[in-house]
Amino acid sequence: MIKKIVIDDKRYRLDGDAGSDAVHRDPVYSYAVTQLVDDNGYTGTGLAFTLGVGNELVCQAAKYYAEQLVGKDIEELMADFGSFFNKLSNDQQFRWLGPHKGVVQLALASVTNACYDLWAKRRGVPLWKLLTGLSPEQVVATLDLTYLEDELTRAEAVDLLTTMQKGADSRKSILKTGYPGYDTSVGWFNYSDEKVRDNCKKAVDAGFTALKLKVGSEDFERDIRRANLVREVAGDEVKVMLDANQQWNLPQATYICKQLTNMNPYWIEEPTHPDDVIAHQILAKTIAPVKLALGEHVPNKIIFKNYLQAKAASFIQVDAVRVGGVSEFITVSLLCKKYGIPVVPHVGDMGQIHQHLVLFNHISMGHEALFLEHIPHLKKYFLHPANVVNGVYQTPVEPGSSSDLLPS
Known part of the structure; x- marks a missing residue:
């Protein structure tokens, strides 16, 4: 069960002119870090990436999302994570700041990624092994396919993954x-x-x-x-x-x-x-x-x-x-x-x-x-x-x- 959350603002200035592009001339590579600590001593770490200024805003938003995970068991959460993801991303007031973009979306990335990291650590395997070991139904249960129904229904997603299992x-x-x-x-x-x-x-x-x-x-x-x-x-x-x-x-x-x-x-x-x-x-x-x-x-x-x-x-x-x-x-x-x-x-x-x-x-x-x-x-x-x-x-x-x- 998740008993504690830790949110951290990490910033790293790069050497020389590394990281520079036509629009972002002086980046500071930064992470809004979410840590989910469970009662078995495991810590799930999730990252969202920014270029420095405003990273603290993503951290504040991640704290809002992460607080809703306290008291939840990671296995139970991930068994139907798509529904929980939908609930967080469509929070009736917080959603107004997006929807599904900007600071709130980056914050959701940090928290979501911490969930997947904790899930893999609890099972004692690297994330790739956890994911490749899931059934098509289990994979799709972690996804929120709303607004995609014109292109990809849950049944179609399961069928696609089932077909690809053969090779x-x-x-x-x-x-x-x-x-x-x-x-x-x-x-x-x-x-x-x-x-x-x-x-x-x-x-x-x-x-x-x-x-x-x-x-x-x-x-x-x-x-x-x-x-x-x-x-x-x-x-x-x-x-x-x-x-x-x-x-x-x-x-x-x-x-x-x-x-x-x-x-x-x-x-x-x-x-x-x-x-x-x-x-x-x-x-x-x-x-x-x-x-x-x-x-x-x-x-x-x-x-x-x-x-x-x-x-x-x-x-x-x-x-x-x-x-x-x-x-x-x-x-x-x-x-x-x-x-x-x-x-x-x-x-x-x-x-x-x-x-x-x-x-x-x-x-x-x-x-x-x-x-x-x-x-x-x-x-x-x-x-x-x-x-x-x-x-x-x-x-x-x-x-x-x-x-x-x-x-x-």
């Missing part, structure tokens, strides 16, 4: 080989051309077969030069992704994306405002066969549903510390599976939770094991940091979701 055993080989990663830190926005060149060489030498560069400069020629620089250093066999972090309006995005086509980007990420589904739809048609990726700033399953319906993205980057936590992440993954769209998460958690979730996506849902973003900057602060060897995430073995932070 699950063969896909478990990923546990031995590890899950491929891609290096997103080679080309932070404020890095010099020389540093980008050096980082690309190091990443390729370290075994990464995919790299990402931040674009979105006021001077479009800078973006073109740096994109071609990365392609030159990485070679034609390495996948190179470009990330504008919502910097452009639609006319700008249309122009620059066409200019960037020549260096053969694997995708162009977040080209314009994340709420503008139609702009992405228009852009996707205009610049095809170049593909769009998005999801870092999409806050809920409804907007993801709209992007999928509009055929506006070729890769979905849902983040469990941005949407309402693991539960909503799985919901979005199911939608993507129905549409045949790959899930390549953004990792505000530095890949800690997502290394578990992509294994579940691949084994239980049949998603392609494409690759997972790797950001190393907070590695030293985690109790069990993600282990990436030769560009590949090694399968975590410790109980829980790898979310525990070291004491300050």
Whole structure:
């Protein structure tokens, strides 16, 4: 039974110009941390990610949600977590601050993720193992599918997972080989051309077969030069992704994306405002066969549903510390599976939770094991940091979701 909650505001200033992009020039990587302590001595840790200012507001909102868990047994809670998630996210007054977005949604992510971590620790297994061991009915019981009934009913979700069970055993080989990663830190926005060149060489030498560069400069020629620089250093066999972090309006995005086509980007990420589904739809048609990726700033399953319906993205980057936590992440993954769209998460958690979730996506849902973003900057602060060897995430073995932070 959960007997105590602890909410913590954790902030980490990065070294040099790490973390910088076209919109967020001076980030402070921060977590609103929820800890759920039960009467057996287990502590579930949940994270929501911010860039510093306002992290205290997410912590206050997480406290409001977490207080409603005191006195509840984690096994009983998770047996029908979808209903409880629905109740929290639709609190008749607190919901007004969203709904399902912003501070309240981030807070819900922190609390939800703590529940999943505690659940796995109570069972003594890593989160990926807990999730892959659930029946389709048990998985769906943890989800809130309201507002998705036009695309995904509970019965359809169960049927999809049941169908994918047939090949699950063969896909478990990923546990031995590890899950491929891609290096997103080679080309932070404020890095010099020389540093980008050096980082690309190091990443390729370290075994990464995919790299990402931040674009979105006021001077479009800078973006073109740096994109071609990365392609030159990485070679034609390495996948190179470009990330504008919502910097452009639609006319700008249309122009620059066409200019960037020549260096053969694997995708162009977040080209314009994340709420503008139609702009992405228009852009996707205009610049095809170049593909769009998005999801870092999409806050809920409804907007993801709209992007999928509009055929506006070729890769979905849902983040469990941005949407309402693991539960909503799985919901979005199911939608993507129905549409045949790959899930390549953004990792505000530095890949800690997502290394578990992509294994579940691949084994239980049949998603392609494409690759997972790797950001190393907070590695030293985690109790069990993600282990990436030769560009590949090694399968975590410790109980829980790898979310525990070291004491300050």
